Amino acid sequence: MVILNRNDMELLLTMDEIINALEEGFREVKEGRSFVPVRFRLEVKEFEGEFLYMPAYLSGLKQSGTKIVSVFPKNPLIGKPTIYATYLLNDPATGELLAILEGATLTGLRTGGTSGLxxxxxxxxxxxxxxxxxxxxxxxxxxxxxxxxxxxxxxxxxxxxxxxxxxxxxxxxxxxxxxxxxxxxxxxxxxxxxxxxxxxxxxxxxxxxxxxxxxxxxxxxxxxxxxxxxxxxxxxxxxxxxxxxxxxxxxxxxxxxxxxxxxxxxxxxxxxxxxxxxxxxxxxxxxxxxxxxxxxFAMEDVVVAHRAYKKALQENKGQRIE
Ligand SMILES: NC(=O)c1ccc[n+]([C@@H]2O[C@H](COP(=O)([O-])OP(=O)(O)OC[C@H]3O[C@@H](n4cnc5c(N)ncnc54)[C@H](O)[C@@H]3O)[C@@H](O)[C@H]2O)c1
Structure with missing residues (x-):
């Protein structure tokens, strides 16, 4: 399994690669080969926070994963950021966890890439x-x-x-x-x-x-x-x-x-x-x-996460763990 941190994410992919991955993803969705449920929200009332779970499965491209975002607005009072985000990329054939990616950078890259497209x-x-x-x-x-x-x-x-x-x-x-x-x-x-x-x-x-x-x-x-x-x-x-x-x-x-x-x-x-x-x-x-x-849209995360994972394997980047 590979761990890609913020720095890895910033350096691995060019914007052209991201935009092309997104183009493929939007085509996949239009052609009916995607399963992207409405995001699931879990409230944590005691701490006035919430978790958002955003899964996606693209059957044609054989990609699946979930972004988990937490939003805890009181965090700055204890010196922590309001939002944390993590991406879990899975193999849709077996369920195996392939990669854990830093999710805020992933979100910035895929949101930028979508506007670029x-x-x-x-x-x-x-x-x-x-x-x-x-x-x-x-x-x-x-x-x-x-x-x-x-x-x-x-x-x-x-x-x-x-x-x-x-x-x-x-x-x-x-x-x-x-x-x-x-x-x-x-x-x-x-x-x-x-x-x-x-x-x-x-x-x-x-x-x-x-x-x-x-x-x-x-x-x-x-x-x-x-x-x-x-x-x-x-x-x-x-x-x-x-x-x-x-x-x-x-x-x-x-x-x-x-x-x-x-x-x-x-x-x-x-x-x-x-x-x-x-x-x-x-x-x-x-x-x-x-x-x-x-x-x-959760499809945007999975296509960019998958592209980053593939490139990390090719270029031997990121941290490997058993
Ligand atoms: N469309 C997507 O896929 C997508 C993805 C991620 C984030 N977002 C959204 O994008 C927005 C920006 O996100 P961010 O992470 O950069 O937030 P951020 O808090 O880092 O930045 C928002 C900026 O907007 C400024 N601002 C607020 N009101 C303004 C106004 N009236 N005029 C000019 N500037 C103003 C703030 O001062 C701040 O600098 C948020 O609404 C976020 O939810 C959208």
């Missing part, structure tokens, strides 16, 4: 400017993934927390020209590709500021009462989701305008599987505004 199908080929609203943990992986699929020259970034914005700019500066700004409209008006990766409950920019031809990846807002994008953005955009099942049960960005009668289910153009299997076309004109909304 959507950007490959939906952003203008000539996209040169990238805007980031919300410069926390996920944002770095979003930048890496989008740079892997479009010739990004300049990055504009905004966060309500100026310390996090500064730290992000320092971390990203080796990847390209990055400019911190003090208002989200300065990001939005410049962006060919825009990412919202915040924990906000209310829209983080005005859809009026979007220029035609922009592609948006909205990855935050994971509960029905949360939203990062406003009604104007929803009405101006061609909308693609990671999965209908996930977004229509969790994504306030879509559920709130639907409840208000502003958006119909039929107006959502399709899911990422529709694009990768060619059932639907991605971008159809230079002018259209496209919005990819994701809430995350």
């Amino acid at each position: 959507a950007t490959r199908y939906l952003a203008r080929e000539d996209s040169k400017t990238l805007g980031i609203i919300g410069t926390g943990f996920q944002a770095f992986y979003q930048v890496r993934a989008i740079q892997a699929v479009r010739p990004i020259e300049t990055i504009w970034a905004y966060d309500i927390d100026s310390k996090r914005l500064k730290e992000f700019c320092e971390k990203v500066s080796p990847l390209g020209n990055i400019y911190p700004v003090s208002h989200p409209h300065e990001v939005v008006r410049q962006s060919d590709v825009l990412v919202t990766s915040t924990t906000s409950k209310t829209p983080v920019f005005s859809g009026r500021d979007l220029k035609s031809g922009t592609h948006i990846n909205a990855i935050g807002a994971f509960r029905p009462d949360m939203r990062e994008v406003d009604e104007e953005t929803i009405l101006r955009s061609k909308i693609v989701v990671d999965t209908f099942e996930g977004c229509l049960s969790e994504a306030g960005d879509l559920l709130i305008p639907m409840a208000e009668g502003k958006l119909k289910r039929e107006s959502i153009y399709g899911d990422l599987g529709d694009l990768v299997t060619g059932k639907k076309r991605g971008r159809e004109s230079q002018e259209e505004i496209t919005l990819f909304k994701s809430v995350g």
Whole structure:
């Protein structure tokens, strides 16, 4: 069995490899060879925490595993992080445990990779400017993934927390020209590709500021009462989701305008599987505004975990234990 820690995960896979693995995974799901139950939530009332169990089995690709995420909001009081995440990769033929992977890095890589895959199908080929609203943990992986699929020259970034914005700019500066700004409209008006990766409950920019031809990846807002994008953005955009099942049960960005009668289910153009299997076309004109909304999907974890495991075996990386 192999153990892959944070550092191994960061170094093992290129973004291209991750995006290609995800493309294969979304095809597998569309073609009906996946078993991905709704995630199971176990509450731990005494400590005001919870565990989330996210299993997946892909029968065609012969991959299976489970991500276990714990969320204990009081942990910072005792000097521990709120979230821990671990991935257990199993052999679906025997059940054998093949690998244990650090799950937070895996999540960053697969969430970035999924936005990268959507950007490959939906952003203008000539996209040169990238805007980031919300410069926390996920944002770095979003930048890496989008740079892997479009010739990004300049990055504009905004966060309500100026310390996090500064730290992000320092971390990203080796990847390209990055400019911190003090208002989200300065990001939005410049962006060919825009990412919202915040924990906000209310829209983080005005859809009026979007220029035609922009592609948006909205990855935050994971509960029905949360939203990062406003009604104007929803009405101006061609909308693609990671999965209908996930977004229509969790994504306030879509559920709130639907409840208000502003958006119909039929107006959502399709899911990422529709694009990768060619059932639907991605971008159809230079002018259209496209919005990819994701809430995350256990298939994304298993395909990236499996790719990392295979590469670790080939390159003799990670820690082996009997
Ligand atoms: N779609 C997916 O598959 C997926 C996967 C993982 C995480 N997420 C979600 O992505 C979001 C970001 O996750 P993270 O791990 O980077 O969180 P994080 O806490 O590390 O970063 C969030 C950042 O958003 C900033 N922020 C909050 N409100 C803002 C606002 N109104 N304007 C600008 N910035 C604002 C915060 O200051 C913080 O820096 C979360 O909602 C998380 O649940 C989605």
